[in-house]
Amino acid sequence: MALDLKKTVANLSGTVTVQEAEPLLEWLQATPKGKLNLADCEHLHAAVLQVILRTGATIQKEPTDPDLTTWLKSAGAL
Amino acid sequence: MKSVLLVDDSDTIRASVSDILTRNGLKAETAKDGKDALGKLNGFKADLIITDLNMPVMDGLALIKEIRKLPAYRFTPVLMLTTESQQAKRDEARAAGATGWLVKPVKPDDLMAVVRKVVPGA
Amino acid sequence: MTSLLTRFISEARGLLEQASADLLALEKAPDDQEVLNSLFRCMHTLKGSSGVVEGLDPLTRAVHAGEDLLDDCRGGKLSFSANLADPLFDTVDLVGEWLDALGDTGALPDDAGRVGAALANTLRGLRADSPEAAAADTPAPVASADHCDWLRLVDHGVRRDMYIALSAPDAALIAFEYVPDPQCFFVGDDPLLTARTAPDLVWRGVEPAKPWDDDLAAFDPFACNLRMRGLGTASLDAYDRHFAYVINDVRLLPVARAELVTLDGPVAGAKVFEPFSEDARGLVKAADWDGLRAAVATMRSVAGGTDGFEGQALDWLDLVLNSGPIDPALVNRLVMAIATGRDEGGETGPAPMHPSTDTPAGPPGEPRPAPALDPTTAAAADILMAQLEALAMPMPPDQRLAQLPSRKETLVRVLTALDNMEAVEKLTAIVHQARREEDAVLLAEVARDMLMDLGVLEPDAETASVAPANVPSGGAPTARKPAEAPSTADRRGRSTKPKLREIKVDQERIDSLMDLAGELVVAKNALPFLARRADVEFGVRDLAREIKGQHQTLNRIVEDLQGAVMQVRMVPVSAVFGAFPRLVRDYARKLDKKIRLVVEGEDTEADKNVIEDLSDPLIHLIRNSIDHGLEPADERVAAGKSEEGTIELRAYQEEDRVVIEVNDDGRGIDADKLKAKAIEKGVITAEAAADLSETDALNLIFAPGFSTAEKVSDLSGRGVGMDVVRVALERAGGTIKVSSTLGQGTRVRLSLPLAMAISRVMMTTLADQPFGIPMDYVVETVRIRRSDIHHIKDREATVLRGRVVPLRRLRSLLGIETVIDVWDSGGVLEEAVLVVNDGSGHTGLVVDDFEENVEVILKPMEGIMARFGHYSGTALLGDGRVLLVLNLREILKWP
Structure with a gap:
């Protein structure tokens, strides 16, 4: 499961596809203090990245993938 | 495992391309024309569709337009198989919703490089 | 050079000519579809042809971008206007310049990749679907599209590493900027994936393309609003291929070393830097890099640390002076930055489009420091200077006229940017149409006045007397440019200079000219027949006389024409003589003989075909002389001759023939021996031989299958004799004569028509x-x-x-x-x-x-x-x- 929405934490793992952008956006709107766990995330579709950037969601755990981390850091998401 | 639907009226191309895909750890499903492809997409979730342009029954352009109408396939990458000279066709296909193109004859390395460019984790 | 390349060059020249003519025509009639189509076809064909030749990728890319732009015009998506004509003229100029380079060196100039990519980006930016297209009509900062203006975002460490990496030959650094189409998700694109999978990235970054809408409800996750950037070390081609599907949304720019150097941070402006900057400026002028290195090291130990502006500049100086070839312009820029607290060449200044490594900053001995200008003014000054130079270029009047509207447009834009509306009005008033030759002078005056206003140009500077065509070609303006980098105008200027050196013409074209001249000779020859008929058949003698008179006139012109065409085909005999010293040396060594080759009259000219036909016979004759004519050293000494034999190769013109003599001072030909041999071989009967004169006997060597060598050496011999030489020459309309004095030497004389057609x-x-x-x-x-x-x-x-x-x-x-x-x-x-x-x-x-x-x-x-x-x-x-x-x-x- 690429997107696992819990009460306060959303776990993003593997490849998070464009289809997951809307559910994530809805969850973040409904859960303003919700945090993201990207530890097992390998790739985010650009649409998902936009959702994270636009909502300014807090990333609780950064990806272990260093390349993805670099991209997220450059956008100020981390 | 990522799945690819390959649409081409040529048996040879279907056999050779799906062979390359399977050997690179992808699941390959094939269809022989556009109509066949739409039927296959009903019971099958493809992460990538590769289609020829000139086919009987329903050609590639019409197929791409139909695919984009399916909610599940709005964002799915679709690659078309073209010959070197079909620049205008490529533009037309891109406008119809194609993501990119492959040039026939397809070399294994080129194919996989392109697949990895459009399917994350392939 | 490969014949494919040669073919391409001449084809491309033709296409460029057509393209220039079409562009000029389009400026007058922008709606002419036929001309537009013709121009499109030129670019299209050029793209296609260049794609087939290896090593021309930058050229292909540039004309491809031009073709796309023109296709938009053809499709009605875009209307042709002056702001399209300029970059298209630039394309034609640039390609022309590259063809020159191809002709001279067989390869594109080193900076072709970067210059071509810059131009292609400019052209793409003007396309109908380009995000920049909307802004294209507003007075734009002219030098914006073609350099990477975000390098300061890149981590300092990466830039330093890349500076060092780029000091190696063949190293490349490409910057990409990718702003996807908002709707791109719906064709299956994942722009982040595309950017992430780009090869060999050393730096990457992503940010919103436009600020987010304040209203979160208005946020559409499926409308892409991202801008991705990256720096990578793969080839421009590799990125071109990687981004092929979305190339219209991607700007690819090769990065030059000097561009990696950016300075920010607070300016200390401390007194402590003053003695250093004074010293450093002197050392730069003297190109004393060791001295400068030492000064920098000392200064860093005093005021090191990378925090401030000066500290950064010092760190860069240290790096620049210690890695790879030193870029004097960059060193000067950094030294000046420390001295003035401003980085004139950095991103805040005018765009350094070709930060070249060979342009020293300012003319040597130039004492006047650059006037400190704010960035806008500096950019404006740069543009004005470029315009001034371009206007002063000597060029054909109609070409100048064709360029005037765009030059005027540029000046208006610059003046508007400087908020000098008064000058705009003045300019518009004096140059209504920009259609007259004198308007070039007026435009130049305006540009010069503006530069003087800006304090860049001294009133007494040489360029003050600027007027079209009376500026010495290539004359550098004496004014100091605000930035060290040359602008595009330098490039354009060079290519518009008339080139009066040689032109290379395809052999086929000359042949066809020759054929036509020949046909004219024949057609002309019809006149005497006509005259005779007029006289004999129709009895109008006066008319016959007139026709004869006309024939005379025509005759003279045709003869001149023929002569002129022949002249074009003339090449010096040195073309074949050139190979002989080596040939003689090699054979002499092989046969252990001492031989001196004397060559005379190498400059004698003859038709190219004649010269070509001479080659084989001459080689044969020279071999004969070495093999049979010249004796071994001991034999020569015994005969009272010098040890060293001499072969003399003389060429001269005799009336309408070119004569070549091959003389040797060897043993000569023994006529009696020849006759005996001929009888033995059944070439001639004993009675006939007895009647032969000496000369005729010598001519026996030209008989088929006749060989005089007592032993067959591996040089000549082999059953092919002088008859082969004779036949080859006769086929070319030549004659051959041999004369010989026994014991003293042999002389072979070849005579060929100068031209054969x-x-x-x-x-x-x-x-x-x-x-x-x-x-x-x-x-x-x-x-x-x-x-x-x-x-x-x-x-x-x-x-x-x-x-x-x-x-x-x-x-x-x-x-x-x-x-x-x-x-x-x-x-x-x-x-x-x-x-x-x-x-x-x-x-x-x-x-x-x-x-x-x-x-x-x-x-x-x-x-x-x-x-x-x-x-x-x-x-x-x-x-x-x-x-x-x-x-x-x-x-x-x-x-």
Whole structure:
């Protein structure tokens, strides 16, 4: 499961596809203090990245993938 | 495992391309024309569709337009198989919703490089 | 150079010419679809052709971008206007310049990738679907599209590493900026994936393309609003391929070393830097890099640390002076930055489009420091200077006129940007149309005034007297440029300078010119026929005389034309002589002989074909001299000669022929030995040999299959003798003569026509049909009384000036029925006799009658006729008849 929405934490793992952008956006709107766990995330579709950037969601755990981390850091998401 | 639907009226191309895909750890499903492809997409979730342009029954352009109408396939990458000279066709296909193109004859390395460019984790 | 490349260059030149003409026409009539199509086709063909040739990717990319832009115009998505014409002219200029480089060196200039990519980006930016297109009509900062303006975002460490990496030859650094189409998700794109999978990235970054809408409800996750950037070390081509599907949304820019250097942070402006910057400026001027290195090291130990502006500049200086080839312009920029607290060459300043490594900052000995200008003014000054230079370039008037509207437009834009509306009005007032030649002067004046206002140009500067075409070409403006980097105008300027050096023309074009000139000769020859008809058939003698007069005039012009065309084809014999010193050296070593080669008259010119035909015979002759002519050293010494043999190669012109002599001071040819050999080989009978003169005996060496060498060496010999040389020369219309003095040496003399295309032939008639005899053979034409013809056995002969001349009847030689009645009728009968010399002596050819001699283009016999050796070719006569030209050498051999 690429997107696992819990009460306060959303776990993003593997490849998070464009289809997951809307559910994530809805969850973040409904859960303003919700945090993201990207530890097992390998790739985010650009649409998902936009959702994270636009909502300014807090990333609780950064990806272990260093390349993805670099991209997220450059956008100020981390 | 990522799945690819390959649409081409040529048996040879279907056999050779799906062979390359399977050997690179992808699941390959094939269809022989556009109509066949739409039927296959009903019971099958493809992460990538590769289609020829000139086919009987329903050609590639019409197929791409139909695919984009399916909610599940709005964002799915679709690659078309073209010959070197079909620049205008490529533009037309891109406008119809194609993501990119492959040039026939397809070399294994080129194919996989392109697949990895459009399917994350392939 | 490959023939493919040569072909491409000449094809491309033609296309560029057409493209320039079309562009000029389009500026006058922007809606002309036909011209637009023609221009599009030029670019399209250029793209296609260049794609086939290896190593022309930058060219292909540039014209491809031009083609796309024009396609938008054709499709009505875009209307053609001056702001499109400029970059398209730039494209034509640039490609023209590259073709020059290709012609000279076989490769594009080193900076082609970067310059081409910059231009392609500019062109793409103007396309209908480009995000920049909307802004294209507003007075834009002209130098924006083609350099990477976000490098300061890249981590300092990465930039330092890349600076070091780029110091290596062949290293490349490409910057990409990718702003996807908002709707791109719906065609299956994942722009982040595309960007992430780009090869060999050393830096990457992503940010919103536009600020987010404040209202979160308005946020559409499926409308892409991202801008991705990256720096990578793969080739430009690799990124081109990687981004192929979305190339219209991607800007690719090669990054130059100097661009990596950016300075920010607070300026300390401390006194502590003053002595250093003074010293440093002196050291830069003297190019004393060791001295500067030491000064930088000292200064860093005092005020090191990378926090402040000066500290960063010092760190960069340290790096720049210690890695790879030193870029004096960059060093100067950094030193000046420390001195002034401003980085004039950095991203805040005018765009350094070609930060070159070979341009020293400012003219040497230039004491005046650059006026400190704010960035906008500096950019404006740069543009104005470029315009001024461009206006001063000598160029054909219509080309200048064609450029005026865009030049005016540029000036208006600059003035608007500077908020100088007064000047805009003035400019508009004085140059309404920008359609007159004088307008160039007016525009130049405005540009100059503006530069003086900005304090960049001194009133007494040389450029103040600027006027089109009277500025020395290439004359550098004496004013100091605000930035060290040359602008595009330098490039454009260079290419608009008329090039008066050689042009390279495809051989085929010259041949076709030659053919046409030849056809003109033939057409001209129709006039005497016409004159005769006017006189004889129609009885209008006056008209006939007039036609003859016109013929004379035409004749002169055609002769001049022919001469001029011939001249184009002339090449010096040095083209073949060049290889001989090496040849002689190698053979001499092989045979252990000491040989000196003397070459004279290398500059003698002859038709290219003649020169080519000379090569093989000459090689053969030289081999013969070395092998058979020149004795071994000991033999020479014994004969009282110098140890070292001499071969003399002389070329000179003799009337309309080029003569080449191969002389050696060897043992000479023993005529008696020759005769003996000839008898032994059955070439000649013993009786015939006894009758031979010395000269004729020497000519025996030209007999087929004759070889005089007592031993067959591996140089000459091999069963191919002098007859091969003779045949080759005769085929080219040449003759060969040998003379020799026993014990002293041999002289072989080759004589060839300077040019071969046009032949003069004597026309004769046989049974009312014309036959041509090459004038080269004709000695004289005589009429001989029947009674003066003597019969010797079954042969006929006559005596001319005390010399017996054998007669041959051309009718019987050619198998045409002999007319008997001439022989039997009474009275004084005369025979028309053409005395010819085929090299073996005089022969009288009996013909029905002579006609005039004419100039013809001899065409070789084709098809089945080619097998008839007795014809050397056919020619078309002015009155439409076909003339068969006889091969006398062949015919006279017949019994």
